[in-house]
Amino acid sequence: MKPVDPRLLRYAGAARGFLAASALIGVVQTAVTVAFAWLLTDAVTGALAGRDVSSSLFWLLAAALLRGILIAASDAAGTRAAAKTGMQLRSALIAAVGRLGPGWLAQRNQTALAVTAGHGLEALDAYFARYIPQLVLTVIATPVIVAVMWWQDWPSGLTAIITLPLIPLFLILIGIATRTVQKKQWQTLQRLAARFADTVQGLSTLRLFGRDRRAADRIEVTADEYRRETMKVLRFSFLSGFAMELLASLAVALIAVAVGFRLLSGDLSLEVGLFVLLLAPEAFLPIRQVGVQFHAAAEGVAATEDVFDVLDQAGARTRDRVTLQVQITDAGRNTADAACIREIDLQTAGGVPPAAEALVVSDLRVRDLPPVSFTAEPGTITLIEGPSGAGKSSLLAALRGAAEYEGSAGFAGRDVRDLSPAVWLAWAGQKPGLLQGTVAENVALGDPEPDAGGIRSALDAACADALDAERMLGVQGSGLSGGQAQRVAVARALYRHAADPTRVLALDEPSSALDPDTEERLWRSLRDRADAGATILLVSHRRSARDIADQVVALGMSA
Numbered sequence: 001m002k003p004v005d006p007r008l009l010r011y012a013g014a015a016r017g018f019l020a021a022s023a024l025i026g027v028v029q030t031a032v033t034v035a036f037a038w039l040l041t042d043a044v045t046g047a048l049a050g051r052d053v054s055s056s057l058f059w060l061l062a063a064a065l066l067r068g069i070l071i072a073a074s075d076a077a078g079t080r081a082a083a084k085t086g087m088q089l090r091s092a093l094i095a096a097v098g099r100l101g102p103g104w105l106a107q108r109n110q111t112a113l114a115v116t117a118g119h120g121l122e123a124l125d126a127y128f129a130r131y132i133p134q135l136v137l138t139v140i141a142t143p144v145i146v147a148v149m150w151w152q153d154w155p156s157g158l159t160a161i162i163t164l165p166l167i168p169l170f171l172i173l174i175g176i177a178t179r180t181v182q183k184k185q186w187q188t189l190q191r192l193a194a195r196f197a198d199t200v201q202g203l204s205t206l207r208l209f210g211r212d213r214r215a216a217d218r219i220e221v222t223a224d225e226y227r228r229e230t231m232k233v234l235r236f237s238f239l240s241g242f243a244m245e246l247l248a249s250l251a252v253a254l255i256a257v258a259v260g261f262r263l264l265s266g267d268l269s270l271e272v273g274l275f276v277l278l279l280a281p282e283a284f285l286p287i288r289q290v291g292v293q294f295h296a297a298a299e300g301v302a303a304t305e306d307v308f309d310v311l312d313q314a315g316a317r318t319r320d321r322v323t324l325q326v327q328i329t330d331a332g333r334n335t336a337d338a339a340c341i342r343e344i345d346l347q348t349a350g351g352v353p354p355a356a357e358a359l360v361v362s363d364l365r366v367r368d369l370p371p372v373s374f375t376a377e378p379g380t381i382t383l384i385e386g387p388s389g390a391g392k393s394s395l396l397a398a399l400r401g402a403a404e405y406e407g408s409a410g411f412a413g414r415d416v417r418d419l420s421p422a423v424w425l426a427w428a429g430q431k432p433g434l435l436q437g438t439v440a441e442n443v444a445l446g447d448p449e450p451d452a453g454g455i456r457s458a459l460d461a462a463c464a465d466a467l468d469a470e471r472m473l474g475v476q477g478s479g480l481s482g483g484q485a486q487r488v489a490v491a492r493a494l495y496r497h498a499a500d501p502t503r504v505l506a507l508d509e510p511s512s513a514l515d516p517d518t519e520e521r522l523w524r525s526l527r528d529r530a531d532a533g534a535t536i537l538l539v540s541h542r543r544s545a546r547d548i549a550d551q552v553v554a555l556g557m558s559a
Helices: 006-011 011-048 054-106 110-122 124-152 154-161 166-201 203-209 212-265 272-298 300-330 335-348 391-397 441-442 453-461 482-499 518-533 545-546
Strands: 359-365 372-377 380-385 407-413 426-429 504-508 535-539 551-554
Touching: 006 011, 006 054, 006 300, 011 054, 011 124, 011 272, 054 110, 054 124, 054 300, 110 124, 110 166, 110 300, 110 335, 110 426, 124 154, 124 300, 154 212, 154 272, 166 212, 166 300, 203 212, 212 335, 300 551, 372 380, 372 407, 372 535, 372 551, 380 391, 380 545, 391 504, 391 535, 426 482, 441 453, 441 482, 441 504, 441 535, 453 482, 482 504, 504 518, 518 535, 518 545
Parallel strands: 380 535, 380 551, 426 504, 504 535
Antiparallel strands: 359 372, 359 407
16 A cells, blocks of 8 residues: 555645645644744753743744644645545546446446445545645654754764664554455445445345345344454554554653763753754654554545546556557548547547437347347337347447447447447436436436426326426335336436437337336337437337337347
8 A cells, every 4th residue: 555646646636736735834844843842942941040931931832833723724634635635536436437338337346336436535534634744744854853853962863863764664564464454344345335235225025035134144244244354454553553652662762861861971961952852752753643544544545546446447448549549540541530530539528429320230249149230220210129138138238338249330430339328329228227306307317408398298208298397206216106217217218319319219128117008109109209310229029019110120039
């Protein structure tokens, strides 16, 4: 675990500003610490000599007050920096997941990723507010104070130089030992969160089959494992703190004993000896605090490492894409080809959508399923049908980037891998995927300026005309029946398609929860939209869907 990961400075601009502020505060703190020790020495020796020390006491109180203000300012700056950095890293994480695509996300533990982006990045408070300031203060204050000690009394400075390296040495050794334990603790927390989320989501099924008690027992076992891992981390933390305190105390004691003997022998003045003794603990204090705060910040550091891994993957994919474009250009593509490449970049970034053209699928194969080939023209409905497991939903998953595939799929003359699904596709899957909020907010999902009339039209076209657009839904769209939820999901796809009719409208079993009369109304709505020029992909096992289809792509059976 690095003291400061360089990737933190690359991905979070707030961290760079905070490091500069910490350095400035550290310089002032160092000067105040030396001044405080000198003023206290002057006050004590002056009082013993019978001098008036009122001015020294005044400046001593002023130095103490300034030191307190600097500590408070460092804490406040650290808290703000942690909040800003967490926000920047979350934004970067969301953008990186978007670039990596749903296919990458489907292979990840999404609950663990949510824990990292939530609880993990919130743990950065200790890292910024306490660990980094102490680390910066160690780099600045410790060598300056040791240099002042050497200047005033070189034997004491030499003792400090010899003993100081022992503390980071023990810190590194203990840190190596605790790294594995801390990583295991973080992974256990992610596993606990994932198991809890899965259990809650499938609780009704588990109760129906009498497995809810076993699921609860497994959560309890994982929680107990997390408790044990946490206690291991705490034991290592206490061991680290004890070792550093012991070493620092012994080092200061060596300096104090040497100063005491030389004071008795008359080789050292009281003023110099007291000044050095006051500085000695201050030389060791920052590096001791670094060790203590290192363990307190370990959880946040572990979370940032997971975030950086995702950001690095997204960056590598982007670099690969840029390299490929350069290679294509170097191979002799003309200016029009280069412009086309730049246009693809606009598509990937969510820019201007391509013109309405055909969707051409050629020998597309997902995993070990049979290859699929067809062309979906504007103004037509292409029906994808076949028995369960034939690959109907997998085909749509491949087109929207949620599954890897072989072969090719192109829209408007461009590979769909190079296009953001949000640009060219309006999709509704078998799972409604509704969110907490109003029906209207679910229909207009992703639209920064929702159109109330468009929302109402989409609901009507999806046969959800009886639903109130302002009806509030619970978590995951709770509060609707299965058929209602499905119609809201279809309305969302219709609304998105209406916003840009050049998009392909892809619906996966949109009538599976509908009665025959409602299904017939939905088919008429889709047929009307296709007659108006829409390109529609329809996955359905209903024989009635053939009545509105212009072509049928049969998977796993004869057409």
